[in-house]
Every structure is written in C-alpha cells, then in structure tokens.
Amino acid sequence: MNRSEPSPLPAGRLRDPAELPGPGGLPLIGMLHRWKGAQAHRILEGWAATYGPIYRVRLGPQPIVVISEPNAMLTVLRERPQGFRRHFAVRPVFREMGLDGLFSAEGDDWRRQRPLVMKALDPAHLKRFFPVIVTATERLHARWLASAASGTQIDVRADLTRYTVDVTCSLAFGTDVATLTRDDPDPLQQHLDRIFNGIARRLNSFWPTWRWLPSRADREIDRSLRVVGQAVQGFIDHARAEMQARPILKTEPEHLLHALLAANDAQRLSDAELHGNVMTLLLAGEDTTSNTIAWAMHLLSGHPDILKAARTEAIEALAGEADGPASSPVLRSIDSTRGLPLIEGIVLEALRLKPVAPLNMFTAVEPIELLGTRIAPRTLVCILKRPPATDPSHFAKPDAFMPQRWLAGEADASGQGSASVESVGGGGRRAFMPFGGGPRFCPGRYLALLEAKMVLATTLAAFDLIATPEAVEEQMGMTMQPDGLRMLLRAHRPSRFTERNRQV
Ligand code: HEM
Structure with a gap:
C-alpha cells in the first residue's frame, strides 16, 4: 500500500x-x-x-x-x-x-459489568460447556449433509448464524433454542438481523429521525426488539426457576445468566443492565463469528491446496480421538481442537484479510x-x-491468503514466526487487532476461535467446498459480511490416506 x-x-x-x-x-x-x-x-x-x-x-x-x-x-x-x-x-x-450492556457501558458501569461477562466466557467455562458446542456442530453437520445429498446450495451465512445463536444461547443462557433443527426461515434469526441493521442505521444517522418521526422500518425494528425481548425474558425466567430450585447456583453459577441474576439479586446490576447484557451477548456473539467462519470458507474455496492440507489436519485430529471418526464426524474433546494449528491459521488469516469489525x-x-x-x-x-x-512492513506478501504464516517455524512466510495470535511477534502482533485491544478487548475471542475451529474441522473433513459463480461482495452493516455467499457442498470421497485413518 x-x-x-x-x-x-x-x-x-x-x-x-x-x-x-x-x-x-x-x-x-x-x-x-x-x-x-x-x-x-x-x-x-x-x-x-x-x-x-x-x-x-x-x-x-x-x-x-x-x-x-x-x-x-x-x-x-x-x-x-x-x-x-x-x-x-x-x-x-x-x-x-434496551441493549445497554457491556459493549455500550462506560466508566464505573463498565468496570462493574466487565468481570461478570469475562468469567462466563473464560477458557475454564468454555471447557465445561464444550459439549454444547459439540451438539451444535453435529446439528450443523447434519444440516449440511442433507444439503450435500440433495445437491442444494447452502446459504452459508444464514446457517452459520443459526449455529452461533444456538451456541451462545446454550452456553451463556442455558437455553437450547435449536434454530439449526428448524425449517426456514427462522424467526429469531430474522428479528436479530433486523435489530442489527437497525443499530447500524441509527448509529450512522446524522439526525435521529426515528425519535421524531418513526418510519415503517423503525416500527418493525421496535417490533423485533419486543419479540426478542420476550425470548430473553423466557431465558431469564428459566434461569430464575433453576436458581430457586438449586440455590447453590447463586454462589456457583453455571452460566452467564446465573451470574447476572445473582448480581441482580445483590443489587449490583439493575434490571435494565441484566436485560441489556443478555441482548448484547446474543448480538455480539452472532454475526461476528458467523461472518468470520463464512469468510474463511469463502477464502478456502479459492485455495484447494490449503483446503486439502487442512482436511488432512482435521482427519488426523478426528482419528486421534479415543473412539475415532467412525463414531462421530465432530471432535468430542476440547483438547483435540488444540491440534489444529493450520485451521487456526486459516481463521486468523480470514480475520486479517476480512476483519468483520x-x-x-x-x-x-x-x-x-x-x-x-x-x-x-x-x-x-x-x-x-x-x-x-495488510501493510508489507508488518506481513510479507500481505494480500495473499497464507494461513501457514501463523504456524510456528514459518518465520519466512510472515516475517514474524508464530503459532497463534498470542505469540505472533514484532510488528505483526501490534498490527493485528481484529478483537480490539486494551482493557475492553473482546471477551468472546476464545469462544469465537473455538466455534470457528470446530465448524471448519468438521466441514473440511467431510466436504469439498464449491463456490457458486455469483460475486461475493464485502458489505458493511454492524459487521463486514460476505454478501451473496452461497456454496455447494460435495461429500468428500476419502483418499487412501483417509481410509487408513478411518480404520485406526
Ligand atoms: C470473530 C468473532 C468476533 C470478533 C471479530 C469480535 C470483535 C470485537 C471487537 C473489535 C470488539 C471491540 C473491542 C474493543 O473495544 O477493544 C468486541 C467487543 C465485544 N465482544 Fe466481540 N468479537 C467476536 C466474537 C464475540 C463473541 C462470540 C462474543 C460473546 C458471545 C463477543 C462479545 C463481545 C462483548 C461483550 C464485547 C464488549 C466488550 C467491552 O466493551 O468490554 N464477541 N468484539
């Protein structure tokens, strides 16, 4: 540049x-x-x-x-x-x-709320709730197997958004909304989309016309806020009932909503903040992660060699699990996700070239x-x-999709030499900030990387990704999304290598 x-x-x-x-x-x-x-x-x-x-x-x-x-x-x-x-x-x-939670809070309000949300999304919590991610990944896989069998194009973003909504609701609020198992179109997802677009439009408006003269679109946003608000109230009622039945959850919360309700009972969090944080998590965990996975799949569809290497990595990780891939197309142990350095590099490279924020x-x-x-x-x-x-002084060949630049010992590819975003050294680390930085860096980062690795490992092990001829454009709303992205999945015909692994 x-x-x-x-x-x-x-x-x-x-x-x-x-x-x-x-x-x-x-x-x-x-x-x-x-x-x-x-x-x-x-x-x-x-x-x-x-x-x-x-x-x-x-x-x-x-x-x-x-x-x-x-x-x-x-x-x-x-x-x-x-x-x-x-x-x-x-x-x-x-x-x-009604969305005022950690993302929008400032000063002391933010200081009070930050530890609650951080704790609910820390690696120890993710480990405990890993089975939730496994279930959602199995459902996504079943959905995509059916599309592959019928030769139907998939709407990549829409399916991945169902996935991230399902994971967030189960992990953070203890409710399985199971949007992946429903028929099109899913109402929750449509309302969330409308709210997202509404936030982006209102933040970009120079005059707050929706306050003086609400248009039809504004009234629809308000209706979506009411519908999602009712769903959120359902999560809250469910968690409150659990806490009444098991008071230990007040001191040993199992998920974010228990922790928020305990803080609410102790008057450390107002009703509006409780509601606002549930909505914030629902929104913050949805489009960011689904669009990142969608961009990664888009980039991979144009790089068959990288896809092939990543497939080998995924199949080896599946084969390395105790009961092997014959019993599950999805990794069942969080430890196995650590053995996916190339797939992690693919996610980081997608975030570098196509940062959703x-x-x-x-x-x-x-x-x-x-x-x-x-x-x-x-x-x-x-x-x-x-x-x-994408500045050559920070990353060699900055416009090229090169996930291997994030692997340990690949100093030549990147000029940095690294294993992950944590360890990327020198200028590259400072120049790469897809999750923000400082005291407000994204608390959902570990979850997002875990979801992305699970989806990619499962999908690449099972399918070839076939891009459709339509142009895919960057489009900015609340996040930067791949507009027009559709794909055909074709069940991958196992090579001799994979056959061998299946017998392990
Ligand atoms: C690839 C996926 C994601 C990306 C790229 C992303 C990016 C970001 C960015 C750039 C910020 C602003 C950070 C700053 O101000 O320094 C942020 C904040 C935030 N993110 Fe994420 N995010 C992702 C996934 C998630 C997930 C999965 C969740 C939770 C389920 C989440 C929850 C939040 C919250 C609550 C904040 C506000 C933090 C605060 O202000 O203290 N994000 N995210």
Whole structure:
C-alpha cells in the first residue's frame, strides 16, 4: 500500500486536527455526498491509502480523525475508559433499544459489568460447556449433509448464524433454542438481523429521525426488539426457576445468566443492565463469528491446496480421538481442537484479510496526543484495522491468503514466526487487532476461535467446498459480511490416506 506520511512538524509543536490532510468536501456536509454506509470501511481505507496513517474527514458537521498506525491505534484502545469512550451515539442508541450492556457501558458501569461477562466466557467455562458446542456442530453437520445429498446450495451465512445463536444461547443462557433443527426461515434469526441493521442505521444517522418521526422500518425494528425481548425474558425466567430450585447456583453459577441474576439479586446490576447484557451477548456473539467462519470458507474455496492440507489436519485430529471418526464426524474433546494449528491459521488469516469489525469509532474524553496531533475532548477518532494488517512492513506478501504464516517455524512466510495470535511477534502482533485491544478487548475471542475451529474441522473433513459463480461482495452493516455467499457442498470421497485413518 502506497501511503503518504503526515507532513513533518517543527520539534515540539503539536498539529491541530484542522491541519491534517484529508479529502476536504462541501460546506456543511463535508464528504457526505460520497458516503455509502455499506461501503464505509472501503471508503475510509481508500482515503487512508491516499492521505496516510492519520487524516481528517468531515461526514456531516462533525470532523473525524481517522488513524491506521498501529501504535496510535493501541494508544486509543488502551486509554479506556478514562481517555476514550465508544462513539458518543452508541450508549443513547443502545439504551433506548434496551441493549445497554457491556459493549455500550462506560466508566464505573463498565468496570462493574466487565468481570461478570469475562468469567462466563473464560477458557475454564468454555471447557465445561464444550459439549454444547459439540451438539451444535453435529446439528450443523447434519444440516449440511442433507444439503450435500440433495445437491442444494447452502446459504452459508444464514446457517452459520443459526449455529452461533444456538451456541451462545446454550452456553451463556442455558437455553437450547435449536434454530439449526428448524425449517426456514427462522424467526429469531430474522428479528436479530433486523435489530442489527437497525443499530447500524441509527448509529450512522446524522439526525435521529426515528425519535421524531418513526418510519415503517423503525416500527418493525421496535417490533423485533419486543419479540426478542420476550425470548430473553423466557431465558431469564428459566434461569430464575433453576436458581430457586438449586440455590447453590447463586454462589456457583453455571452460566452467564446465573451470574447476572445473582448480581441482580445483590443489587449490583439493575434490571435494565441484566436485560441489556443478555441482548448484547446474543448480538455480539452472532454475526461476528458467523461472518468470520463464512469468510474463511469463502477464502478456502479459492485455495484447494490449503483446503486439502487442512482436511488432512482435521482427519488426523478426528482419528486421534479415543473412539475415532467412525463414531462421530465432530471432535468430542476440547483438547483435540488444540491440534489444529493450520485451521487456526486459516481463521486468523480470514480475520486479517476480512476483519468483520474493520473499524471502531471512539470519542476522546481527555486531551491526548496522537501522531503529533493534539486531540481535544469530544473529538471523534476512528481506527481502521485492515490497513496495518495488510501493510508489507508488518506481513510479507500481505494480500495473499497464507494461513501457514501463523504456524510456528514459518518465520519466512510472515516475517514474524508464530503459532497463534498470542505469540505472533514484532510488528505483526501490534498490527493485528481484529478483537480490539486494551482493557475492553473482546471477551468472546476464545469462544469465537473455538466455534470457528470446530465448524471448519468438521466441514473440511467431510466436504469439498464449491463456490457458486455469483460475486461475493464485502458489505458493511454492524459487521463486514460476505454478501451473496452461497456454496455447494460435495461429500468428500476419502483418499487412501483417509481410509487408513478411518480404520485406526
Ligand atoms: C470473530 C468473532 C468476533 C470478533 C471479530 C469480535 C470483535 C470485537 C471487537 C473489535 C470488539 C471491540 C473491542 C474493543 O473495544 O477493544 C468486541 C467487543 C465485544 N465482544 Fe466481540 N468479537 C467476536 C466474537 C464475540 C463473541 C462470540 C462474543 C460473546 C458471545 C463477543 C462479545 C463481545 C462483548 C461483550 C464485547 C464488549 C466488550 C467491552 O466493551 O468490554 N464477541 N468484539
């Protein structure tokens, strides 16, 4: 990427954001006439390529400082909650939609809620609830076996969203909603989609028209919020009944909802925060993970050699389990998922090339310096994830899909040498932040990686992925999704190698 550097400053002098380079624009509206919400990330990345690692753009009345230099991005992420907060519109929009939970909380509210959610998603909890992920993966596999047998194209994103909704509801709320076993179209998923689009539209609106003059679409969003809210109330009622029957769950919660209800009983969490966090988890755990797996499958369909190597890895992991693949097409032990380094590399590479959260917006709370620029309180700051993750100074052959760059001992491929996102060294680690960073980094990261590895191992061991001729486009809503992605699955004909493994 050919990016200009910001012009040098005399020693000691800080630049004002008004002095930054940027695309200019028209009076009052700035560059709003060039803005397309569905291509927001692409437009901002294009300007970063022209104007460099820090630039200024006006979209409506408010200027935004856009940053794609890793150290400055990390400063923004780390200086929270005191130095930066999420975009000032996030909390009011989430609150009026009944979604105000960990993602939108700020200051002391955030400090109080964070440990509750972190604990429910930590590796020990995931280990205990691993059978839930196994069940969901078996259901997804059965669904895709049926599609492969009938030669029907699969709607990759829709099926994967059922998967992530099922996992999140079972693991975090103790309720098996089993959307994977239902017929099309699934109502819960449709309502969640509508809410997602509604949040994205409202956060990107420059005037809150839905408050003054709600359109039909706004009324439909409200209806979806009511329907999902009722489902959430069902989860809450179910968990409360369990806790009444087994009071030990108050001190030894089995899932997030038990922990939230115990905090609610102890008046450490309000009713609105309880409801808001259930909704937050449902939304945060859905599209992010399903779109990441969908992007990985899309990238793999164009790289048959990598797919073949990953299949070998998956089949070996299945064969290595005590009762072997003949009895289950799905890994049944969480320990086996650690033996999937290439598949993990595929997920990380999908996150590098197709980050589902390609930009994050923040509001400065305290004055701070970023790349020689004076950032005053209330300044809007946007960080872009993809430019540094596809910069040749951080990753060799940055535009190539090379999952092997994440493997230990592959220092030449990446210039970094690493086994996983934890251990990727030097500039690469700092330049790769698909899950955010600092004290608010994504608490669902381990779960997301586990879900992705389980789906990919099962699917690659069993099927060839055949892309359809339709174009797949990046489309930005709340997350960046592969629009138009459909696929044919063809049951894989085992080679002599796999036959041998089946007999192990
Ligand atoms: C590939 C999948 C995922 C990606 C790429 C992703 C990405 C992100 C990002 C970029 C943030 C903002 C972090 C920051 O501000 O520094 C975030 C926050 C969050 N994520 Fe995820 N996420 C994923 C999956 C999940 C899952 C599975 C869950 C839970 C079920 C989850 C729950 C959350 C929550 C609750 C927050 C708010 C944390 C806070 O503000 O303290 N995410 N995620």
